[in-house]
Amino acid sequence: MPEPDYAWLPRESILDFEEIATLVDAFTAQGVDRVRITGGEPLLRRDLPRLIELLAARPSVRDLALTTNGVLLAAQAAALRDAGLHRITVSLDTLRRDRFQALARFDELPAVLAGIDAAARAGFDSLKIDTVVIRGRNDDELVDLLEFARSVHAEIRFIEYMDVGGATHWTMDAVLSQREILERLGAAYGAIEPLPGRDSAPAERFRLPDGTTFGIIASTTQPFCAACDRSRLTADGLWLLCLYARGGLDLRHPLREGATADELSHLIRTVWSMRADRGAEERLESPAREVLIPIAALRRDAHLEMHTRGG
Numbered sequence: 231m232p233e234p235d236y237a238w239l240p241r242e243s244i245l246d247f248e249e250i251a252t253l254v255d256a257f258t259a260q261g262v263d264r265v266r267i268t269g270g271e272p273l274l275r276r277d278l279p280r281l282i283e284l285l286a287a288r289p290s291v292r293d294l295a296l297t298t299n300g301v302l303l304a305a306q307a308a309a310l311r312d313a314g315l316h317r318i319t320v321s322l323d324t325l326r327r328d329r330f331q332a333l334a335r336f337d338e339l340p341a342v343l344a345g346i347d348a349a350a351r352a353g354f355d356s357l358k359i360d361t362v363v364i365r366g367r368n369d370d371e372l373v374d375l376l377e378f379a380r381s382v383h384a385e386i387r388f389i390e391y392m393d394v395g396g397a398t399h400w401t402m403d404a405v406l407s408q409r410e411i412l413e414r415l416g417a418a419y420g421a422i423e424p425l426p427g428r429d430s431a432p433a434e435r436f437r438l439p440d441g442t443t444f445g446i447i448a449s450t451t452q453p454f455c456a457a458c459d460r461s462r463l464t465a466d467g468l469w470l471l472c473l474y475a476r477g478g479l480d481l482r483h484p485l486r487e488g489a490t491a492d493e494l495s496h497l498i499r500t501v502w503s504m505r506a507d508r509g510a511e512e513r514l515e516s517p518a519r520e521v522l523i524p525i526a527a528l529r530r531d532a533h534l535e536m537h538t539r540g541g
């Protein structure tokens with residue numbers, strides 16, 4: 231959860247579902263075939279299954295996924311599946327209620343667990359649990375969380391703590407690296423085998439001796455920018471080419487001023503062909519690595535916060 235005080239996007243700037251679908255068409259015309267709905271918290275958006283239906287009806291969208299904090303998922307999991315959502319990921323950093331409240335600033339762990347249970351029963355193609363590991367906050371729960379994921383037939387992905395916008399308490403000392411995560415899980419379970427076939431996926435996958443699989447996203451200590459093929463569209467139509475980008479391309483104005491799908495698609499191709507972003511690698515190279523964006527700057531520009539850009 232971001233700091234208590236933060237800037238909101240003006241309501242009239244938020245794209246409606248048809249506008250989102252038009253922009254998705256402009257991207258798929260350039261070869262994008264995987265779409266993930268994320269946030270902030272996407273389940274706060276009224277009638278979200280209608281957006282899922284719109285996107286799922288497009289054969290060009292081969293993979294349609296959603297990431298949620300899970301708080302509202304129990305009531306919506308079945309409707310999302312019925313609307314055509316393929317895959318779902320739930321963020322869960324702790325199984326302890328007091329820690330959850332401290333990290334998330336609300337006492338909703340039981341609701342999240344109910345949401346995961348509902349998702350497990352809804353029959354998605356895959357159910358994942360994303361856990362950001364922070365030393366001293368939840369790094370003693372790796373085994374508990376992995377066991378929990380296994381119990382609900384989900385695959386867990388441990389994510390290194392990143393110094394993205396909004397991580398106002400980030401320090402390198404708080405990062406538990408992929409190497410340390412593997413050492414700790416190896417001590418608990420025995421030899422861990424890496425799995426091949428990562429391609430451009432952010433997570434490297436591993437297998438425990440009993441066959442259980444899990445992933446690690448080592449975006450802080452072993453960034454994978456060279457293989458990155460992702461970009462992000464904010465709720466108000468700003469296209470960001472990198473998680474760390476300070477700015478992006480406004481697609482809302484051309485869309486609302488009547489640009490055709492072809493014109494938007496051409497714009498996307500032109501900008502993407504010049505993309506040179508490698509934000510996480512650059513952060514790794516920076517000598518004195520501290521908080522990326524001070525809180526005063528975050529309060530001036532909501533687009534710098536991870537909750538506007540899908541994190």
Ligand code: SF4
Pocket residue numbers: 453454455456458459460471472473474507508509510511
């Ligand atoms: S930091 Fe930017 S370029 Fe690197 S993997 Fe993340 S989104 Fe891609």
